[in-house]
Amino acid sequence: MPALVEPRIPRVLLAKPGLDGHDRGVKVVGMALRDAGIEVIYLGLRQSVGSILSAAQQEDVDVIGLSVLSGVHLAVTRRLLSERDTLGLADIPVVVGGTIPPADADLLREMGAAAVFPVGIDLQEMVASVKELAAESRGVDR
Amino acid sequence: MNASRAVTTESGIPVRELYTSNDIPADLDSRLGLPGQPPFTRGPYESMYRERLWTMRQYSGFGSAEDTNRRYRYLLDQGQTALSVAFDLPTQLGLDSTHELAEDEVGRVGVAIDTVQDMCDLFDGLPLDQLSVNFTINATAPIILAFYLVAAERQGVAMSDLAGTLQNDILKEFLARKTFIYPPEPSVRLACDVVEFCSTLLPRFNPISITGYHAREAGCSATQELAFAFADAIAYCDHLVERGIPFDSFAPRLSFHFASQMDFFEEVAKVRAARRMWCELATTRYGASDPNSTRLRFFSGCSGATLTAQQPLNNVVRSTLQCLAAVLGGAQSIHVMGYDEAYEIPSEESVRLALRTQQIIGLESGVTHTVDPLAGSYYVESLTDAIALRATEILDEIAAQGGAVNATTAGLLQRWIAENAYTEAREIADGTRAKVGVNVFVDDEEMQAPGALFIPDATAAARQRDRLQSFLAQRSSVSAAEAVARVGSVAGTTENVMPSILDAARVGATLGEIADALRGQFGEYREPVPW
Numbered sequence: 001m002p003a004l005v006e007p008r009i010p011r012v013l014l015a016k017p018g019l020d021g022h023d024r025g026v027k028v029v030g031m032a033l034r035d036a037g038i039e040v041i042y043l044g045l046r047q048s049v050g051s052i053l054s055a056a057q058q059e060d061v062d063v064i065g066l067s068v069l070s071g072v073h074l075a076v077t078r079r080l081l082s083e084r085d086t087l088g089l090a091d092i093p094v095v096v097g098g099t100i101p102p103a104d105a106d107l108l109r110e111m112g113a114a115a116v117f118p119v120g121i122d123l124q125e126m127v128a129s130v131k132e133l134a135a136e137s138r139g140v141d142r
Numbered sequence: 143m144n145a146s147r148a149v150t151t152e153s154g155i156p157v158r159e160l161y162t163s164n165d166i167p168a169d170l171d172s173r174l175g176l177p178g179q180p181p182f183t184r185g186p187y188e189s190m191y192r193e194r195l196w197t198m199r200q201y202s203g204f205g206s207a208e209d210t211n212r213r214y215r216y217l218l219d220q221g222q223t224a225l226s227v228a229f230d231l232p233t234q235l236g237l238d239s240t241h242e243l244a245e246d247e248v249g250r251v252g253v254a255i256d257t258v259q260d261m262c263d264l265f266d267g268l269p270l271d272q273l274s275v276n277f278t279i280n281a282t283a284p285i286i287l288a289f290y291l292v293a294a295e296r297q298g299v300a301m302s303d304l305a306g307t308l309q310n311d312i313l314k315e316f317l318a319r320k321t322f323i324y325p326p327e328p329s330v331r332l333a334c335d336v337v338e339f340c341s342t343l344l345p346r347f348n349p350i351s352i353t354g355y356h357a358r359e360a361g362c363s364a365t366q367e368l369a370f371a372f373a374d375a376i377a378y379c380d381h382l383v384e385r386g387i388p389f390d391s392f393a394p395r396l397s398f399h400f401a402s403q404m405d406f407f408e409e410v411a412k413v414r415a416a417r418r419m420w421c422e423l424a425t426t427r428y429g430a431s432d433p434n435s436t437r438l439r440f441f442s443g444c445s446g447a448t449l450t451a452q453q454p455l456n457n458v459v460r461s462t463l464q465c466l467a468a469v470l471g472g473a474q475s476i477h478v479m480g481y482d483e484a485y486e487i488p489s490e491e492s493v494r495l496a497l498r499t500q501q502i503i504g505l506e507s508g509v510t511h512t513v514d515p516l517a518g519s520y521y522v523e524s525l526t527d528a529i530a531l532r533a534t535e536i537l538d539e540i541a542a543q544g545g546a547v548n549a550t551t552a553g554l555l556q557r558w559i560a561e562n563a564y565t566e567a568r569e570i571a572d573g574t575r576a577k578v579g580v581n582v583f584v585d586d587e588e589m590q591a592p593g594a595l596f597i598p599d600a601t602a603a604a605r606q607r608d609r610l611q612s613f614l615a616q617r618s619s620v621s622a623a624e625a626v627a628r629v630g631s632v633a634g635t636t637e638n639v640m641p642s643i644l645d646a647a648r649v650g651a652t653l654g655e656i657a658d659a660l661r662g663q664f665g666e667y668r669e670p671v672p673w
Contacts, residue, residue: 019231019247021320024360024447024563031564044669045320046243070231071486071598072246101485101591119484120451120580123571 010134020070161520191510197475203228205602228252236657318360353399361563369536393435413471442468453579617650
């Protein structure tokens with residue numbers, strides 16, 4: 001018989017990889033997720049792929065969100081996804097937001113990003129999508 | 143429109159249905175002054191655009207120095223009247239192109255400058271005694287200035303003939319943009335070293351552009367924008383005056399940088415209020431006796447934050463209104479955004495259209511025929527007063543928190559900015575704030591980038607790293623190391639660092655080496671978590 005467990009509050013890790021300092025978007029996203037009942041861990045600026053993944057592991061998060069407005073989204077996401085898989089964390093979905101041209105959004109999805117939120121995305125749509133990903137990810141036994 | 147909802151400006155100042163002569167004060171004339179006369183509400187110069195249009199300055203830079211040099215030649219051919227250099231993030235953060243943290247970012251959002259040679263190539267064939275050049279550089283401003291001075295030296299141009307502007311407002315980097323390296327206190331000292339150095343040797347150069355623009359683009363209101371800019375200005379001026387440098391010796395070369403967003407009349411009124419506020423501040427706080435010390439000159443950056451990815455051509459219209467507001471506010475130089483900036487670095491076509499926007503307003507619209515054409519408008523004058531009043535209250539609040547450095551270190555201003563940005567995002571999401579193409583008059587088709595986007599050159603970073611390697615192979619490493627060590631030791635004293643950085647630049651020290659010497663003295667700043 002399954003034990004009755006209190007459903008855990010979903011946890012999302014947000015970070016800005018690379019050197020970009022445009023953090024208006026990531027902060028708005030963080031506040032919107034928080035108001036939607038999600039626990040948000042914001043790592044801040046200039047994060048390396050390694051520091052993001054080790055924080056994700058330590059904090060046992062359900063989703064990793066990257067915010068990039070300096071155009072380096074493809075290179076950074078590719079590296080992060082590959083290291084994530086190597087570390088055996090492939091069940092943590094990664095979402096990417098920022099200044100992302102449509103063709104690059106397709107490439108990001110192809111390489112394994114669970115969702116892409118380019119500039120102009122509807123805030124509620126984004127929150128709903130992250131919540132859904134978190135719930136799916138929760139179902140996985142880690 | 144919902145009649146029960148209070149109508150306000152974007153910064154929340156109540157707006158009535160009608161303004162009449164009762165809304166302007168009896169002493170209006172003294173609050174305005176004539177153009178070119180204190181308190182400069184009507185403009186910093188007597189004849190404004192009748193004599194000369196504003197400087198049309200499109201921000202640009204990408205790839206290597208040679209790539210950007212080609213874009214500059216194009217812009218000058220198209221009638222642009224000055225240059226504005228965008229640097230890549232490694233250059234802004236004091237990292238050489240070979241640094242591991244620079245890996246993906248070399249030449250990406252601006253030009254990569256590692257050495258004096260890069261700076262010489264950036265301006266190859268462009269006579270520096272005839273151009274005004276703006277540098278969007280902050281934490282590494284002393285190093286970039288030194289490279290520029292050496293490049294000019296090698297063109298045979300004297301320092302005293304150089305015109306242009308260094309952004310060099312490091313305090314606002316802690317609020318927005320975030321290209322800080324060192325903690326706030328030593329950062330202010332470096333910024334002031336540059337101002338002091340330029341005040342004696344570069345009489346035509348603006349050594350700092352004190353800006354509210356970036357905090358505004360990050361989310362703060364128009365009134366907060368003014369208060370933040372003046373709080374920063376006070377931090378620098380107090381520091382310089384405490385060093386024993388007379389206010390009138392540097393104040394005439396201080397310049398300012400404000401945003402121009404969508405609330406048209408508020409933007410016009412804001413910069414009119416800014417000129418009056420600065421005149422009062424310079425006179426009462428610093429006892430300015432040179433009228434040039436009280437004359438606020440500003441660069442208007444139109445707004446990227448207000449542009450949309452949806453229906454991107456609409457951005458041309460938004461930018462036109464913003465540029466017009468900047469002109470009616472009396473800007474000295476203007477940048478208009480590219481309509482495709484929600485997608486990429488602007489394409490050549492989009493940059494040309496931005497420049498044409500300025501040229502059409504300047505040459506065809508007739509708005510430049512008379513100085514400060516909105517003066518005396520019941521609404522504009524009333525709004526100018528209301529903005530000055532509100533911005534002064536916010537400035538007092540910041541002073542009560544110990545001034546810009548303390549309020550910034552405590553994260554207070556960052557919180558205000560983020561809260562405002564979030565409110566705006568929610569209002570757009572729930573439709574209480576209209577955004578055409580986003581929440582009203584929405585097209586069904588998917589978001590589509592306009593025209594041909596700028597395509598970053600995938601080989602630029604590797605080419606830049608090769609350039610750096612071959613430069614390093616040719617210089618004397620011993621003299622560079624000695625000069626860099628000297629920068630570090632001067633930084634540990636109260637002596638001005640500029641002469642030592644200039645010496646290091648001359649012997650081929652790299653940007654990263656010089657920045658590291660300063661890191662050794664000052665350490666690196668880490669931002670506190672916002673919640």
